[in-house]
Amino acid sequence: MSQTSFPALLSHITIGGMTLRNRIVSTGHETHLNEQGKIGDAMIAYHEARAKGGAGLIVTEVALVHSSAVFVADPIRVDTDECIPGYSRLAKAIHQHDTGLIAQLFHPGREMLASEDGTAPVSYSASATPNERFHVMPRPMPCEMITQITAAYGDAARRMQTAGLDGVEIVGSHGYLPAQFLNPHVNKRKDDYGGSLVNRTRFIREIIEDIRRKTDPGFVVGLRLSGDELSHEGVDQSEMLDACETIAAAKQLDYFSVVAGSSATLAGSIHIAPPMFQEVGYTAPLGQCIRERTGLTTIITGRINQPQDAEKIIASGQADMCGMTRAMICDPQIGSKAKAGRTDDIRACIGCNQACIGHFHDGYPISCIQNPISGRETRLGEVPPISGKRRIMVIGGGPAGMKAAAVAAERGHDVTLFEREAQLGGQARLAQLLPHRAEFGGIITNLTRELELSGVDVRKGVAVDEALIREYTADAIILATGAIPRWPDFEGRDDAHVVDAWQVLRGQVAIGNSVVVADWRADWIGIGVAELLAQKGHSVRLAVNGYMPGQTIQMYVRDASIGRLHSLGVQTIPYMRLFGADENSVYLQHIMNNEPVICESVDTLVLCQGHIPDNTIETVVRKLGIEFHLTGDCISPRTAEEAVLEGLLAGRAV
Known part of the structure; x- marks a missing residue:
């Protein structure tokens, strides 16, 4: 395939004062590559690899605009001028490859994941409405604090302009602070920032206005929003469309970056980095509606892993640009390979989430199970002769x-x-x-x-x-x-009907109606085998040597799997070790007190006991x-x- 195979994706686009060589975007995502809260060599090398590889636009990860925004240990902060040198070095590295650079400006509000020293910080939101996922009860923001934080966004944008960046992106997606003001289920205020749609969009509109006052006319200002938060008491699509129309009416915003989901609930959070079971480009209709309603340039992100898929989305008018973030974590050269017609050579992301967002949740720098060089550019970027x-x-x-x-x-x-x-x-x-x-x-x-x-x-x-x-x-x-x-020794192993996960998946053994899956590893194998057998009509009990099924795998993959097990009627039994079995029973021990747990009327015991x-x-x-x-x-x-x-x-x- 040649460049003409992707005429839409590889065409130029101008946003504000920024002209981009193509429509491929590396959207903002946590890398854990910062150095004591600042941008250093590791992060510069990481983003530069994507710029070299053909990205049209790079959006850096969330940076905190205010001291009340600290939500993880050692975050990137842009609330003082100390941030300018690092961003300036990054901008020079990215711009030399003809790639645009935009910084995300962030305040989580009540979405507090962690803290700087282990003590729970005071979180702030529109109202004292708790979130479901992190169990945080926020403090309502006084009006003077709203004014202060609004100004902090503008000051941070000015710093980014001083550093040489092309623009900033306000993060209002996934239920973070700007979205908390938008959401009528969260925002219960009785003042000028609550109640009507005009009032609930006021915080965002004032942030945009303050940024515009403090930066030059060509400086790009974007807003990232969830087209639908897909959550209990989240902002739905119709509400978000109305909000976008109201925000865009002031004609001070350059683009919308559209995703789905919310950090506030477990169900909504899986859309932050949607696992492989989500359809390719499933968020495109959400972006299309916002684009058609507002007329603004729109970026769509959500399981767009191949240039062929991005081309269809852009050519059909669903979006102007496509976020292909995990695709570029897996293969930073996806842009240059698409341009050269080398689509068969693209290392396609499989949406496993293990080493990208999985590393972030575990506190480690980003990488990719298929591309170990990602996140390790300074150590592994050069191939030894x-x-x-x-x-x-x-x-x-x-x-x-x-x-x-x-x-x-x-x-x-x-x-x-x-x-x-x-x-x-x-x-x-x-x-x-x-x-x-x-x-x-x-x-x-x-x-x-x-x-x-x-x-x-x-x-x-x-x-x-x-x-x-x-x-x-x-x-x-x-x-x-x-x-x-691994087949561990246990009483009755030779008498009961015992098989292992490999035999089940290869179709080498018959499986009885009533099954116990003994899962020692608490990974994707036990949880997957249990789901597979339940789908086939077996009655399944999943005994896990841990506190939950899928304990060792990335949380979005695990949580979605647990939801499916519940729908299928799988009984999960945590804190269990395998002790023994006979013709119709499986004997377990509670790992905390060694008390026996007996599963009766069992036809088949399936071993998911790891490997040797x-x-x-x-x-x-x-x-x-x-x-x-x-x-x-x-x-x-x-x-x-x-x-x-x-x-x-x-x-x-x-």
């Missing part, structure tokens, strides 16, 4: 082996990958069989393309043994032999004395994220 071409044998064709082989071959080595199965992919082939996880198979497609581009010789259906290793005469071997299901490394070939290689490198589950069973990262490192080490 080879001193001489070597003959490399990679054993195992799961994500770890595929990545290792591709990286080693890309560097210039002669690489052959051996996989004993007829297909590549390892456990990813099983993961894609679970409900709402089909897109996970995209990691196999993406890595297969990397193998093709790097020229790896792939040999499938070949079981490696000592004779083959001797025959190949490798200079170095990368072992990526993976793991196998497959080290058979490692033993052989050690005996032969050949240089070798371990990667992935054969070191220690974990996830695809660690497998791909270690594969990259192994491919660079040989």
